[in-house]
Amino acid sequence: MASLANSPASRTSLSTATTATLTPPAVTNAAYPFNKAAADAILRSCDNVDFWVRRSILAEASCIFEDMLSIPQPPPGALDDDDTKDGLPVIRLTEDSQTLDKLLRLCYPIDDPDFATLDELRPVLEAAMKYMMEEATSLLRSRLVKLGQSQPLRAFAIACALDLTHEAESLVPLAYTAHCAFVDELKDISAGVYYRVSHYMAKCTSPKHGVVKHSSSGAKKARPVSIVTSILEPPPSPNPAAAHPGPESTTEPVPPELLDSPSADVIFRSSDAVDFRLHSALLSLASPVFRQMLEDRLAERTPGPPARDSTAVCYGIIFVPEDSATLASLLRHVYPLTRPSPSSFSTLKSLLTAAYKYEIAPLISALRLALLSYLPGDALRVFAVAHRFNLPAIRAAAAKALLRISYQELRHRYVEELEEIPAADYFRLLVYHDQCGQAAAACVLTHALTYSGAAPSDSSTLTTSPTASPNLGRTHHRSTSSHGTADTSATPSSHASHRRESSHRSERVPAPPPDPARDMRQCSPSKKRNSTCHVFLDERSAEAWAHFRAHSAPRWWLMYVYKLALVVRNRPWGDVTLDRGLWRSALTRAAECECCRVNFLPGFREYAEDLGGEIERAVGKVKLEIGTPTTKKS
Numbered sequence: 001m002a003s004l005a006n007s008p009a010s011r012t013s014l015s016t017a018t019t020a021t022l023t024p025p026a027v028t029n030a031a032y033p034f035n036k037a038a039a040d041a042i043l044r045s046c047d048n049v050d051f052w053v054r055r056s057i058l059a060e061a062s063c064i065f066e067d068m069l070s071i072p073q074p075p076p077g078a079l080d081d082d083d084t085k086d087g088l089p090v091i092r093l094t095e096d097s098q099t100l101d102k103l104l105r106l107c108y109p110i111d112d113p114d115f116a117t118l119d120e121l122r123p124v125l126e127a128a129m130k131y132m133m134e135e136a137t138s139l140l141r142s143r144l145v146k147l148g149q150s151q152p153l154r155a156f157a158i159a160c161a162l163d164l165t166h167e168a169e170s171l172v173p174l175a176y177t178a179h180c181a182f183v184d185e186l187k188d189i190s191a192g193v194y195y196r197v198s199h200y201m202a203k204c205t206s207p208k209h210g211v212v213k214h215s216s217s218g219a220k221k222a223r224p225v226s227i228v229t230s231i232l233e234p235p236p237s238p239n240p241a242a243a244h245p246g247p248e249s250t251t252e253p254v255p256p257e258l259l260d261s262p263s264a265d266v267i268f269r270s271s272d273a274v275d276f277r278l279h280s281a282l283l284s285l286a287s288p289v290f291r292q293m294l295e296d297r298l299a300e301r302t303p304g305p306p307a308r309d310s311t312a313v314c315y316g317i318i319f320v321p322e323d324s325a326t327l328a329s330l331l332r333h334v335y336p337l338t339r340p341s342p343s344s345f346s347t348l349k350s351l352l353t354a355a356y357k358y359e360i361a362p363l364i365s366a367l368r369l370a371l372l373s374y375l376p377g378d379a380l381r382v383f384a385v386a387h388r389f390n391l392p393a394i395r396a397a398a399a400k401a402l403l404r405i406s407y408q409e410l411r412h413r414y415v416e417e418l419e420e421i422p423a424a425d426y427f428r429l430l431v432y433h434d435q436c437g438q439a440a441a442a443c444v445l446t447h448a449l450t451y452s453g454a455a456p457s458d459s460s461t462l463t464t465s466p467t468a469s470p471n472l473g474r475t476h477h478r479s480t481s482s483h484g485t486a487d488t489s490a491t492p493s494s495h496a497s498h499r500r501e502s503s504h505r506s507e508r509v510p511a512p513p514p515d516p517a518r519d520m521r522q523c524s525p526s527k528k529r530n531s532t533c534h535v536f537l538d539e540r541s542a543e544a545w546a547h548f549r550a551h552s553a554p555r556w557w558l559m560y561v562y563k564l565a566l567v568v569r570n571r572p573w574g575d576v577t578l579d580r581g582l583w584r585s586a587l588t589r590a591a592e593c594e595c596c597r598v599n600f601l602p603g604f605r606e607y608a609e610d611l612g613g614e615i616e617r618a619v620g621k622v623k624l625e626i627g628t629p630t631t632k633k634s
Helices: 008-022 055-061 063-068 097-107 118-130 134-147 152-161 165-177 184-188 191-198 200-204 228-232 280-286 288-300 324-332 345-358 361-372 379-388 392-404 407-411 416-420 423-452 492-505 516-522 543-550 555-570 574-578 580-591 594-599 601-620
Strands: 041-044 049-053 088-092 212-214 220-222 266-269 275-278 317-319
Touching: 049 055, 049 097, 055 063, 055 097, 097 118, 097 134, 118 134, 118 152, 134 152, 134 165, 152 165, 152 184, 152 191, 165 191, 165 200, 184 423, 191 200, 191 416, 191 423, 275 280, 275 324, 280 288, 288 317, 288 345, 324 345, 345 361, 345 379, 361 379, 361 392, 379 392, 379 416, 392 423, 407 423, 423 555, 423 601, 555 574, 555 580, 574 580, 574 601, 580 594, 580 601, 594 601
Parallel strands: 041 088, 266 317
Antiparallel strands: 041 049, 212 220, 266 275
């Protein structure tokens, strides 16, 4: 196979295929009416289709086309080249032939094209707005709203991406009804916009909006209102409080070494007009971006006579957009100065943004570790920042930390960093939390079915099945094979002879280690003890309870597992097994049974911890399906 792959024939065919792929398509002419010889200009699409058009029509439809077509005509008899064809100027456009055909039909005095889907409409609308075609844009905006009746969330996202405020406002109520479905256009809007859309009806029914009215029956009815400013724009609320102690406004003073160094040769002026007198050599070593800035600045300065003042800077003043606090923190990692930790999450985010902008690698590494220190309290903010700067390990850790809160709490939690990541990735975070909840609940229910049947009905032979759940690994086996597994092939007679031999060996038999599975099976109605903790089911019970009808289990244990499954479905975290409410209720009920109180309660905490570990393993198999972000790190 290797010789065939490297043969001359295979290399020739591969070269031919590559050449065919890279070769642009041949130039062809568009269909009627854009193929008339009376045209006085040619528009060439990106897929090499020529549209023969009239300047006067396009000039009336678009001021952009009017400027583009105002170029002088080629002289008569000019030879064809890339810019001329049949004596007409050729203007290359970035739109494909299908988009350009529909766009030009909206300009010509012919029937307008039909737009059956948003996929057909969007590129034409973008082109109409690009070339400032007012009438075509107006028609397409109306069509966008009409198509949005069937696909509201897609149409809303397109309107937001194109800054069509009026259309977005009209589509918000419908977009709210479809916000639980994923659409590709979510990548074009921010997670903050999606958050506000998903909470639209909550805003509409809020008393402060004055939209709650009572019907004749006395029930409250909500009607949509115009609140697009709170949908498309971030709320004017202050920054959320940082999880770490310390006021948000606390900043370190600027070191004097950065302000008044007598040997400085360049000045960086911050956005709040603070001058930093710095050294170009250190800046160039620390950051390739700084080095390029200095080189560009030096190239701009015109040479002149040498300055009389030996302390005069060589590069002059360079303006930077960062404020003095951020710039001072940044320069601490350039100069040999003390480097205190960021005083707040907002400070850390600003510093991380500047570090990536100027490509200061040591600072980026230090701030990555600092991000982890804000888990789990600021997990959503950490997730957004880690995703923005493509830090997958930190992003995954933050997503897992968010499992500590319920799904509903996550959906209702807003942080300002949601404005900086795409809604599509925020949607995937919600899906990840929901899938973890499903995995955790399924794990608990599977555990209940396995655990309640972990031992055979004959409790005198306490043999655990090898297929029992992992948390039964500490189970004491009375009979094991040479490989250490339970020997279930032993006959009752062999067990009887084993018991007779054991009675002659010693009167003291060491007590087996605690095993909740075995001890729970000891509490059985057949023991004729206080069996009030057991559930008695008959054939009329639901089919889902058939297993527990065959294997009698304590009532309090069933309720504990059932409630646990409900809780982890919404909050899939292993420590939930030791939740105070579930724990207290289970212990209280178990203490009412004489058998469970003696046999089961001593090992119940260990049992709950093992079950929590089993939940963690099940949740750990769920993957966060998020790729590389497309947002800019500005």
